[in-house]
Amino acid sequence: MAAVLIFGASGYSGLELLRLLGAHPEVEVVGASSDKYAGEPVRRRVPSFPRELKFQPHEAVEALSGEIAFLATPARTSLALAPRLLARGLRVIDLSGAFRLQDPAAYPTWYGFAHDAGPALAEAVYGLPELPSAPPPGRLVANPGCYATAAIMAVAPFLSAGLVPPGAPIFLDGKSGTTGAGRTLDEGLLHAEVDANLRPYRLLQHQHTPEIEQALSQVAGRPITVSFSAHLIPMRRGLMVSAYLPAAPGTTEEKVQVALQNAYRAHPFVRISERPPETGTLTGSNFVELHARYDPRVQAVLAFAAIDNLVKGAAGQAVQNLNRMLNLPETTGLLPEGWVTGR
Numbered sequence: 001m002a003a004v005l006i007f008g009a010s011g012y013s014g015l016e017l018l019r020l021l022g023a024h025p026e027v028e029v030v031g032a033s034s035d036k037y038a039g040e041p042v043r044r045r046v047p048s049f050p051r052e053l054k055f056q057p058h059e060a061v062e063a064l065s066g067e068i069a070f071l072a073t074p075a076r077t078s079l080a081l082a083p084r085l086l087a088r089g090l091r092v093i094d095l096s097g098a099f100r101l102q103d104p105a106a107y108p109t110w111y112g113f114a115h116d117a118g119p120a121l122a123e124a125v126y127g128l129p130e131l132p133s134a135p136p137p138g139r140l141v142a143n144p145g146c147y148a149t150a151a152i153m154a155v156a157p158f159l160s161a162g163l164v165p166p167g168a169p170i171f172l173d174g175k176s177g178t179t180g181a182g183r184t185l186d187e188g189l190l191h192a193e194v195d196a197n198l199r200p201y202r203l204l205q206h207q208h209t210p211e212i213e214q215a216l217s218q219v220a221g222r223p224i225t226v227s228f229s230a231h232l233i234p235m236r237r238g239l240m241v242s243a244y245l246p247a248a249p250g251t252t253e254e255k256v257q258v259a260l261q262n263a264y265r266a267h268p269f270v271r272i273s274e275r276p277p278e279t280g281t282l283t284g285s286n287f288v289e290l291h292a293r294y295d296p297r298v299q300a301v302l303a304f305a306a307i308d309n310l311v312k313g314a315a316g317q318a319v320q321n322l323n324r325m326l327n328l329p330e331t332t333g334l335l336p337e338g339w340v341t342g343r
């Protein structure tokens with residue numbers, strides 16, 4: 001059993017990590033950090049957790065021995081914490097954006113801080129296992145953002161298949177439930193502000209924009225820019241990205257479907273559906289549901305990706321990356337043993 005530490009265990013992603021890792025057959029959670037809940041039994045927040053364990057202050061968890069650390073912490077915290085843990089010989093899976101962008105100069109613009117952990121950033125591996133030729137995880141995995149996961153997976157197949165002409169504008173419309181914003185108190189996230197309401201936010205400055213462009217540029221083999229708008233919708237969890245892609249001459253409905261099937265043939269967590277996806281059925285699962293159509297009237301591909309933002313968009317994908325790190329089947333702890341793809 002690999003000994004695991006979870007930093008930020010009281011947050012939405014951290015609690016989901018406790019739920020998933022508590023049931024994982026190959027790891028043991030030996031530390032769960034929270035200043036807010038310090039001293040409280042983990043089971044009070046996660047009833048299915050299998051052992052007696054108490055939340056401990058962040059500093060106390062950092063002093064524990066372990067093999068793998070999950071950082072479900074704000075990006076600035078991860079930026080400082082990851083190098084210290086790496087120096088002590090732990091492997092790190094970071095759920096924040098602190099190590100997702102290869103160019104440190106991009107951080108002041110998109111994250112509001114200067115990146116001062118260059119060596120760690122240089123060795124970080126972007127952990128989206130469904131990307132074509134995704135590298136094996138090294139000592140530090142940058143777990144992708146929730147919107148980025150859905151956006152990249154919706155668009156990548158059509159870039160790979162050459163169905164989007166160079167220079168074509170790519171428009172991405174993202175919608176997320178409120179857990180996507182974390183548990184920090186914020187007037188704009190009060191029930192009375194969010195319920196029966198819909199609003200775009202962080203227009204032109206959402207921090208997942210450069211992450212999406214970085215991954216799609218690698219897939220396409222040329223620089224890709226996107227216009228991405230995020231919306232807050234009145235539900236707790238679940239996320240959808242709708243992508244609008246001008247299509248190259250000669251694109252047909254059949255080519256669109258073939259591109260989608262070819263991209264994800266060997267990936268257990270991808271469901272390609274014949275009807276548009278919906279978020280509700282994915283709650284608690286690590287699946288991404290994809291659907292695409294060719295619109296011949298405007299020669300565009302419409303592509304949709306739905307996920308649970310806290311599972312495939314955060315904790316579940318982090319467990320997928322843990323499995324890859326430990327050379328286990330990607331589905332360990334996420335799907336029942338013997339589960340076979342229905343595709």
Ligand SMILES: NC(=O)c1ccc[n+]([C@@H]2O[C@H](COP(=O)([O-])OP(=O)(O)OC[C@H]3O[C@@H](n4cnc5c(N)ncnc54)[C@H](OP(=O)(O)O)[C@@H]3O)[C@@H](O)[C@H]2O)c1
Pocket residue numbers: 007008009010011012013014033034035036037058071072073074075077095096097144145146179180181182183184309310313314
């Ligand atoms: N929510 C999502 O859908 C989602 C999806 C993908 C990635 N992410 C990323 O995952 C990370 C966690 O997100 P979240 O939404 O789960 O956050 P959250 O609900 O706001 O929780 C934040 C956690 O970080 C801890 N924390 C805050 N300041 C800290 C510090 N200085 N040192 C150590 N720990 C500290 C908090 O602990 P206390 O108990 O002490 O307050 C809490 O456990 C973020 O970087 C976020 O961008 C989130």
